[in-house]
Amino acid sequence: MPKNAVLNDSLDEIELGFVEREATPRLLMKLSIQLHLAGLSLSNTVSILELFGVNRVKSTVHNWVDKADLQPEDGHSPDHVAVDETVIQLNDERYWLYAAVDPETNELLHTKLEPTRTNVLAHAFFTELREKHDVDDAVFLVDGATPLKDACTRHGLDFRYEKHGNRNSVERVFREVKRRTTAFSNCFSHASAETADEWLKSFAFAWNQLI
Incomplete structure (x- = not known):
């Protein structure tokens, strides 16, 4: 096109x-x-x-x-989903960005910014992801993070450990997010958690439109 x-x-x-x-x-x-x-x-x-x-x-x-109020489009049915988490600095506080990506298309399926990293929050992220997309039959690609593996198990989802390969798609997203923050590094400045979370959803929308 x-x-x-x-x-x-x-x-x-x-x-x-x-x-x-x-x-x-x-x-x-x-x-x-x-x-x-x-x-x-x-x-x-x-x-x-x-x-x-x-x-x-x-x-x-x-x-x-x-x-x-831009957000990624719902209703995708990917064969694989790469899921990861990374630390985002918001002013003087650390937050965790959870993200799910379709490695075949590189589209962002879902993002969520949380104040900490726990099994409960990872479980909630997967619940939202399943509500938005048809991913129950997908293979989830995760790293060694215990909360992500625990969430897959609790939701009855098929997953496999993959350090590189198709999981690189979510790493590319994280690199771009960190490049686009205010300081062009791993930090949002002068922004509330709600504002940062909304910006990340808008970024996901634009990312999917332009890849």
Whole structure:
């Protein structure tokens, strides 16, 4: 599919039902949201708007992204699911990012940011994943993390230990998440846990549109 067609499809997926009074043309709002989620900084996104004669501050674009409430599409039926967890620094606190990826398509299926790493939270993550997607017959690819293996067992899911191979798909996602955080490292700055979790869902939506 041509790149401009992919971009058009991505813009069509962005709903602006939250907009009541906004002077910015909707197409430019959608374009701004997509550009920022694709990797453009808020400052550079604002500069793009200025090329179209529209002057907006960075917080306005941030609010558009937040209110659009973008999330990965439900209803996938992958043969394999790569699942992993990684530490995300949120201001001065450590949080755990759980993520599930279809290694065949590299699409993000589900993300969740949690304040700690426990068997209970891993179990809850798998519960949400199963509610969103048809994964009961999939083979789950996990590393040596006990909570992930325990969650698979409790849910009656088939899993196998895989350190590299198809699990690299979820590692690529984690690398991009960490590159895209405020400090271009493993840290969100000046953001609440709820804001960071919503940003991660929006990132997952954009990631799936652009891969």
